[in-house]
Amino acid sequence: MAVQSTRGFAAYEAQRLRSKWMDRIMRVLTGAFAYFSIIVTVGITLILIYETYHFFNELAEQGISWTQIFTETEWTPLFEVPKFGVVVIVVGTLMTTIIAMVVALPIGLLSAIFLSEYAPPKLRAVLKPTLEILAGVPTVVYGFFALLVITPILQKMIPGGDAVVAGLNALSAGFVMGIMIIPLVASLSEDAIYAVPNLLREGSYALGATKFETIVNVVLPSALSGIISAFILAVSRAVGETMIVALAAGQSPILNFNPLDSVMTITAFIVQVSLGDTPTGTLPFFTIFFGGFLLFVMTLILNVLADWFVRRYRLMY
Amino acid sequence: MTVTISPTEVNFRANHDRRKLTTNIFLVVTFLATIFGLFFLGLLLYDVFQKGWSYFNWNFLTKFPSRNPSEAGILSALVGSIWLMFLIPFFAFPLGIGAAIYMEEYADRDFWINRMLEINISNLAGVPSIIYGLLGLELYVRLLEPLTKGRTLLAGALTLSTLVLPVVIIATREAIRAVPRDIREAAYSVGCTTWQTTWYHVLPMAFPGILTGTILALARAIGETAPLITIGALTFIAFLPPWPVTTAVNEEGVVIVEKVSLGLNSFIQALQTPFTALPIQIFNWASRPQAEFHAVSAAGIIALLLVLVAMNSVAIFLRALLQVRK
Numbered sequence: 001m002a003v004q005s006t007r008g009f010a011a012y013e014a015q016r017l018r019s020k021w022m023d024r025i026m027r028v029l030t031g032a033f034a035y036f037s038i039i040v041t042v043g044i045t046l047i048l049i050y051e052t053y054h055f056f057n058e059l060a061e062q063g064i065s066w067t068q069i070f071t072e073t074e075w076t077p078l079f080e081v082p083k084f085g086v087v088v089i090v091v092g093t094l095m096t097t098i099i100a101m102v103v104a105l106p107i108g109l110l111s112a113i114f115l116s117e118y119a120p121p122k123l124r125a126v127l128k129p130t131l132e133i134l135a136g137v138p139t140v141v142y143g144f145f146a147l148l149v150i151t152p153i154l155q156k157m158i159p160g161g162d163a164v165v166a167g168l169n170a171l172s173a174g175f176v177m178g179i180m181i182i183p184l185v186a187s188l189s190e191d192a193i194y195a196v197p198n199l200l201r202e203g204s205y206a207l208g209a210t211k212f213e214t215i216v217n218v219v220l221p222s223a224l225s226g227i228i229s230a231f232i233l234a235v236s237r238a239v240g241e242t243m244i245v246a247l248a249a250g251q252s253p254i255l256n257f258n259p260l261d262s263v264m265t266i267t268a269f270i271v272q273v274s275l276g277d278t279p280t281g282t283l284p285f286f287t288i289f290f291g292g293f294l295l296f297v298m299t300l301i302l303n304v305l306a307d308w309f310v311r312r313y314r315l316m317y
Numbered sequence: 318m319t320v321t322i323s324p325t326e327v328n329f330r331a332n333h334d335r336r337k338l339t340t341n342i343f344l345v346v347t348f349l350a351t352i353f354g355l356f357f358l359g360l361l362l363y364d365v366f367q368k369g370w371s372y373f374n375w376n377f378l379t380k381f382p383s384r385n386p387s388e389a390g391i392l393s394a395l396v397g398s399i400w401l402m403f404l405i406p407f408f409a410f411p412l413g414i415g416a417a418i419y420m421e422e423y424a425d426r427d428f429w430i431n432r433m434l435e436i437n438i439s440n441l442a443g444v445p446s447i448i449y450g451l452l453g454l455e456l457y458v459r460l461l462e463p464l465t466k467g468r469t470l471l472a473g474a475l476t477l478s479t480l481v482l483p484v485v486i487i488a489t490r491e492a493i494r495a496v497p498r499d500i501r502e503a504a505y506s507v508g509c510t511t512w513q514t515t516w517y518h519v520l521p522m523a524f525p526g527i528l529t530g531t532i533l534a535l536a537r538a539i540g541e542t543a544p545l546i547t548i549g550a551l552t553f554i555a556f557l558p559p560w561p562v563t564t565a566v567n568e569e570g571v572v573i574v575e576k577v578s579l580g581l582n583s584f585i586q587a588l589q590t591p592f593t594a595l596p597i598q599i600f601n602w603a604s605r606p607q608a609e610f611h612a613v614s615a616a617g618i619i620a621l622l623l624v625l626v627a628m629n630s631v632a633i634f635l636r637a638l639l640q641v642r643k
Contacts (some may be wrong), residue, residue, distance in 0.1 A: 016348045023510035027423050033415035033432055034424070038583065040479055041437050044448060047455045110350030118344050119351075127351060134354050136625065138540030139598045141618050144603045148368075148611055150436065182354040198473070212340040240445025242543035243596075247603055267447050267543070274450070274547045288547075292451040294605070296444065303443040307436075 008092070042314035048296055051289030058283045059084070073255040075264065077287040078273065088255050089291065092170070092263035093298075096245055097238040099259060100181055104234055108185025109227065115186065116193045117215055121168025127189075133181040143247030146176035151248065158260070168262040170248030177244050186236050192226020193219060229306040240295060243265035266291045343440075365622075369615025377616055379572060381555040382598065386609035391617055392572060393554040394598035398539055398624065399469070399592060400587075402560060404474035405538050406480065410531055413485030420486070421493045422515050442483040449480040450547025458548050466589035468549040470558060473592060476548050477538040484537060490531025492523040526640040531588050532632035542596035551591050552601040558587030595621045 059066055064084070072085030111131065115124050150172040155165045165171075196219050204214040220227070248264030251272050264272075270288045278284045380390025416438075424431040453476030458464050465472040480607045496519050504514040520527075557572070560583045565575045595617060602614035 019510050019513060023512040026512040026515075027419070030415040030419035030423060033412045034419040036412060037416060037441060037482060038434065038437050040452070040482070041441060043456060044444065044452050047452060049454070050447075064330075086416070092490070107350045107353050110347045111354070114347035116342075118347060127355075130358075131354060132352070134358055135356070136540075136629070138542070138596055138621060138625070140542040140600050140603075141365070141621070143362070144364045144535070144599065144614060144618060145357075147603060148359065149364045176357075177358050179354055181527045210336045210340040236443055240447065242445070243600065246543075247600065254622070267445070268363070269542065270447055270451070271546055274454075274549060275552075286462045289451060289455075292448055296448055298443075299443060299445055299448075300440065303440055305441070 003026045031234045036071045046058045048293040052293045053291040055286035076253045079286045089266045093265040095170045096174040100177035100238040103178025104181035108182045111186040112189035139243040146172045146248035158274050165260045170263045173249035181234050188230030189227045192223040229309045232306035236299045246271040266295050359477045365615045365618050368612050372616035373619045389613050394593045394595045395593040397592040404430040405478050414489050417486045417489035447543040450544030453548040469589045470592045478573035481534045481538045484534040489527050492526025496522045525636045529632045529636045536628040552592040560584045560587035
């Protein structure tokens with residue numbers, strides 16, 4: 001009897017130790033997996049800084065002054081006599097981004113208001129997932145759409161036709177990019193609007209305000225931090241978008257402010273170089289990392305700003 | 318009997334009607350805004366099917382790309398995408414689910430390094446996909462060349478796995494967080510370790526959510542183009558990875574099976590072959606000037622959309638199936 005219970009205890013003790021060790025091993029293993037994501041961030045940062053350093057090194061070696069980056073108004077790293085006016089690709093990026101925002105921000109916000117304030121639950125249950133499909137369509141498909149559907153339509157609609165609207169232009173790329181970003185703005189703004197407690201709405205109705213007045217004067221101001229953060233994330237998304245602009249916005253190396261003409265964005269430039277046979281370790285090769293560095297810094301600032309906005313101005317109810 | 322309306326009441330009524338009207342106009346405006354995006358989604362689908370449907374047939378699915386639009390097929394791209402679809406989960410899912418388990422079940426949230434982990438992951442999710450391409454080019458194509466042999470399937474799969482890792486982590490965390498606290502407390506109270514609680518109680522309950530989230534993340538990876546172009550995936554591939562079969566093309570341009578090769582060596586060799594994928598092929602055709610190639614591109618888009626719809630359906634089906642069981 002006594003022996004048996006000792007044996008039972010020993011078995012229990014062994015089992016307990018095994019469980020304990022298993023727990024420790026899994027803790028370390030899953031922890032390692034989690035910290036791998038930090039390695040990814042550090043890796044991206046180091047690679048971009050390292051190759052950007054090489055870019056400036058190579059510039060110096062070829063006798064090109066680095067100040068050219070700010071003074072030149074042409075961006076032709078692949079040419080015989082390369083020029084590095086970074087303003088060209090920055091302006092191209094900003095132009096497509098602004099066009100996209102003109103479409104995505106108002107439409108996205110209005111959709112969010114409709115879905116959260118007006119739509120009956122059944123309609124909302126249908127509309128919301130359908131709108132999400134827009135975000136699930138691969139960007140290369142949007143590129144196809146901008147290039148082969150929207151551009152011809154613009155050429156028909158805008159007086160002057162092909163002579164005024166180039167086959168590759170910032171407007172159609174930006175417009176389609178805006179459509180792609182609508183669900184992002186809509187769903188993030190809707191989350192913010194949804195978080196506004198019903199008490200506030202009811203208080204407003206009790207004072208005799210209409211639905212419109214309640215939305216404009218009570219709901220939107222309360223949800224403002226979330227909505228602004230959604231807008232900033234939308235900008236970040238547009239800045240980094242690649243395939244739509246690579247297909248539909250063109251590769252113009254000259255500084256251009258006309259949205260009906262071709263522009264080159266940072267991302268489109270990286271694609272252009274990647275498609276060619278650029279040997280590693282040459283100046284054009286380093287240039288794409290310089291472009292990536294610019295892009296990374298821009299999106300990082302925007303993402304941090306969006307996060308800060310939510311945290312800083314979140315109203316607690 | 319006549320009802321007399323005082324002047325103030327007339328004003329009030331007029332004002333009231335105007336305010337009512339504003340509200341109703343606003344309703345219409347917000348509704349139109351919601352429909353706006355859907356209208357363009359419809360236009361997109363209509364145009365793609367109208368342009369590409371006549372090219373979308375068995376021949377198209379079973380032939381290699383060609384200089385002649387009517388001969389062009391999508392086989393190598395389709396096979397490339399299917400390879401990626403099976404390789405990405407192999408890297409991204411264990412890593413992503415493991416990381417999510419650590420963050421939800423093990424990590425002490427007040428510890429600064431774990432807070433940094435949270436910020437880091439939400440930032441990684443916001444990094445443009447083309448930056449992951451640059452990471453892949455430097456890390457997987459150049460530094461790990463002895464392993465990946467350059468611009469190959471393995472390098473592509475690793476790049477896309479890194480890209481979807483934050484998405485997998487976020488989706489898994491949400492699914493794990495949806496498991497009620499009581500379940501964990503019950504397990505702890507009978508003496509379970511954290512791992513036993515996670516493995517036997519939390520994960521089985523969170524499984525449908527994790528599965529759906531990860532399949533959707535995978536669908537996103539399959540539609541990505543920019544990172545693959547950046548790491549230098551080719552746009553013209555007229556061969557298939559030599560596993561599970563090695564193939565050849567006969568005189569009529571039809572792909573035939575030459576021999577079955579299920580060995581480990583041919584599998585490793587397959588991982589180290591140059592590749593193409595559906596989105597790259599679509600991009601390549603769309604960027605050519607000839608209208609015939611645009612139609613071929615549209616047919617490619619139909620194939621890609623069908624693959625994505627299939628993946629999403631599987632996710633929805635599995636979720637429904639597993640939730641009924643519970």
